[in-house]
Amino acid sequence: MANVVKSLKESKSACWLAWACLVVPMFCLVSQAANGSVSISSTSGKVGSTVTVKCSVKSQSGAIGSVDMVVTYDQSALQYVSGSDGTNGGSGRVQYVAATTSTSATTLSFSMKFKILKEGTHTISSGGIEAYTLDEQLLSIGGTSGRVTGKS
Numbered sequence: 634m635a636n637v638v639k640s641l642k643e644s645k646s647a648c649w650l651a652w653a654c655l656v657v658p659m660f661c662l663v664s665q666a667a668n669g670s671v672s673i674s675s676t677s678g679k680v681g682s683t684v685t686v687k688c689s690v691k692s693q694s695g696a697i698g699s700v701d702m703v704v705t706y707d708q709s710a711l712q713y714v715s716g717s718d719g720t721n722g723g724s725g726r727v728q729y730v731a732a733t734t735s736t737s738a739t740t741l742s743f744s745m746k747f748k749i750l751k752e753g754t755h756t757i758s759s760g761g762i763e764a765y766t767l768d769e770q771l772l773s774i775g776g777t778s779g780r781v782t783g784k785s
Contacts, residue, residue, distance in 0.1 A: 667694030669772030671759050673704070673779030680749050680783045683714055686757055688729070689742040690774065696767035699732040700741050703761040710755040711781060717743035736767060749783040756780055 669692045678684040690700045704727045706713070713722040719731040720743055731741050741764075749755075757779045764772040 667692065667766050667770040667772050669693060669697075669764055669774040671702070671762060671774050671777050673757055673759060673777055675780040675782075677782035677784060678749050680752055680785060683746050683748050684781055685744050685746050686779055686781065687742065687744045688759070688779075689740050690762070690764050690772075691740045692764070692766050692772055693739075694766055694770060694772065695739070696736050697733065697739055697741055697772075698765045698767040698769065700762070700764045701728075701730045702759060702763070703728050704745065704757055704759055706747070706757045706781075707755050710749070710751050710753065710783065711757075712748040712750055714746040714748050716745040719743060720745060734767070747781060749781060752783045752785055754780050754782045 669690065671691075672689050674687040676684045676686060688704065690697065690702065705725055706727075708725040713727055716722060716727060716729070720727055720729050722728065722745065727745055729743050731743070733741065759776045759778065762774045762776070764774055766772060
């Protein structure tokens with residue numbers, strides 16, 4: 634009798650384990666990253682002048698849906714003046730937030746204006762990029778940078 638009870642307990646445990654292995658994965662979402670890219674233009678100008686830097690976020694995996702990214706710069710060398718709709722900046726960083734429902738848009742672009750404060754080559758870097766396709770796939774995007782060269 635003891636062997637029968639032990640056998641039932643073991644088969645009951647095995648049954649629960651099999652159920653968990655078959656049923657639980659049905660409730661897990663698999664998220665695959667889609668491919669994307671970011672570009673930041675380079676430009677130059679005289680110290681004291683204002684230059685425009687352009688930035689684009691592109692999806693290679695269908696229509697782009699939304700972007701939330703930060704661009705950083707050396708605030709001792711450059712002063713953020715203004716930017717396209719969706720940009721907000723100052724103190725060494727510019728944030729860009731935008732969304733679209735266009736099924737044909739694969740790129741979201743914006744521009745930023747900086748006043749050059751000193752001579753030299755100054756880097757503007759992308760970072761903290763969170764972008765999605767229109768069907769809510771996370772875009773895998775590496776960072777990049779552009780340069781502003783201040784001339785005398």
